[in-house]
Amino acid sequence: MANQPLEKFLEIKGLGDVKIIRIAAAFEIARRIVNQVVKEYNKE
Numbered sequence: 001m002a003n004q005p006l007e008k009f010l011e012i013k014g015l016g017d018v019k020i021i022r023i024a025a026a027f028e029i030a031r032r033i034v035n036q037v038v039k040e041y042n043k044e
Contacts, residue, residue, distance in 0.1 A: 002027040 009020045 002031070 006020055006024055009015050009023065015023075
């Protein structure tokens with residue numbers, strides 16, 4: 001789901017531009033957290 005283009009979310013009833021942007025931002029934050037955790041784990 002996180003790798004889907006944003007246009008795909010427009011097909012879902014009830015999702016407007018703002019909600020789609022919020023979802024995309026949440027996925028980006030999660031991606032950055034995972035990358036940081038993996039980076040720290042590989043240091044050990």
